[in-house]
Amino acid sequence: GGGLPSCNYLVKQLKNFRDGKRKSDTMNEMAKDLKDDQIEALADYFSSKPALTHRVRDKGFAAVGEYLFKKGNRYSGIPACKSCHGEFGQGTDELPRLAGQHKRYVADQLQAFGERARTNDNAIMHTIASKLTEMEIEALALYVSGIKEETKEEQ
Template identity: 75%
Template sequence: MLTAASLSQAADPEPAKAIVKEKCRLCHGEEGEASSAIYPRLAGQNQTYLVKQLRDFRDGKRKSEIMNEMVSGLQDDEINALAGYFSSKPPLSHQIQDKMLASVGEYIFRKGNQYSGIPACQSCHGKNAEGSAELPRLAGQHKRYISDQLLAFGLRARTNDNAIMHTVASKLTELEREAVALYVSGIKPSGEDAAQ
């Protein structure tokens, strides 16, 4: 849980900038926009969620050889600073080429699939996929990253936050998974004029 003291530490971007240049920028970019679709966009991600994920990587609750090593020596104040830095960056979205597939994804995101027991994604992640303090922003995330995470949840290969997401993701067909991932990748944050 973020405290007032940790939020004030996160408000100073200088310590975070040094860590980003040393550890984060090659994969996630200096502004959190990720250099490849296999890495998540961190720009605009919810601060409390980022803190939890970074701590989970550091403490071995979430497994990733690269991330576990990258954050192994970070202290809580450094993690708070990184989360504050990336959450303050403006999120972007992707242009959607396959509108028909995205419309399938929108249907599942908004209404779920009553025939297979999949709840509407928006019931947890919000109608604009902005998440909450504890849940990730999905809007504008790379399609491939979302699809990979849904698959990992479905297979229980994701080692944290798996209880609810396994129940949902394990019921998704490949078409549904790809459609939802495509749809959320194109959701524009409020105030964004053009998708990137």
């Protein structure tokens, strides 16, 4: 991979789709014939793309998600999302970028982790997601969908 945040993560996910370790009718079918070098090229390409930012209409509800993202919920034992996924949700080489991800996708993945329906990368995320209420899941998903990717001019 190119060493960009989330590049190795994307390589792993595409290989998991190809090998059936992560289930998705669409993605399993699309990835089934990919060779490792094609997967690495796709991961390099997609990890180099800037995050899209979605418009957040309900700022108050998104603020609940922002609080959870930045501080967690000490009452239910949920750590801050930023402690693993980065201050601005930019991801790491091993963890996905959350900034700008579509809110429905994020909510669906959190629910899948909580229910152990997601078949890969479940150990840590199940422990966290299973403690999230439906309201917290929806607020987090809304917040991360609107995170703007940091640029040098903004820093």
